[in-house]
Amino acid sequence: MIDLWLIGIGTGNPEHVTLEARRALRKAALVMVPRKGADKADLADLRRQILLQLDCPASVVEFDMPVRDEALPYAARVERWHDAIAAIWTDVIARETPQGPVALLVWGDPGLYDSTLRIAARLNPAPRLRVVPGITALQALTAAHAIPFNTINGAVMVTTGRRLRDHGWSEGAETVVVMLDGLCSFQHLPPEGLHIWWGGFLGMREQVLVSGALADVGGQIIETRADARAQHGWIMDTYLLRKM
Secondary structure, eight states, X not given: OXXXXXXEOBTSOGGGSOHHHHHHHHHOSEEEEEEOOGGGHHHHHHXXXXXXXXXXXXXXXXXXXXXXXXXXXXXXXXXXXXXXXXXXXXXXXXXXXXXXXXXXXXXXXXXXXXXXXXXXXXXXXXXXXXXXXXXXXXXXXXXXXXXXXXXXXXXXXXXXXXXXXXXXXOTTEEEEEEESOTTOGGGGSOXXXXXXXXXXXXXXXXXXXXXXXXXXXXHHHHHHHHHHHHHHSOOOEEEEEEEO
């Protein structure tokens, strides 16, 4: 049985890698690093830099991520994509025959809006899993703007852009945090009475922040996001909306 360690590495700042994560990486026998194409080469580079800075003794094997079939319905597209990734992991592990734990460096935290655990569940035989928590985009966002995550006794909803577009504001929530939103879905909300805190490349030297009344800064966020994505070829961003 393989020991598979899923190690959260934060949002791109090597200083966000916890002491627990550092110790785990120094004990790993094999680290698998995904490549997501030339336009997202920075993501693989950051993982390499972290391994280099930690003087990680493990063997490092890179693999190309499969591409989603956009012709399929969303749920089926994701399921097939996860199957393909699990098959690649299986092939890499079988080929390398590591004599110790296999590690994956997971952006943010393995348990929050990340599918690494779901992919790991597809492996046969099932591995012994260890999850090392990491700093999330939610923490990096609220820290960057120096704001609390919630209001006093107020409910918070964490969701995706897709669900915000399809279902709107969740009744009873004073705060809504949106992740994985490439379409700036806040545009579909009535802006009156809403304040937004947005951040891209959180925790990295490229970090960009915008905040203010949604009616005033919504357009600025859309423009800033587009410019940053054009400059780097990719962007990871998150935002928090609150009724004021």
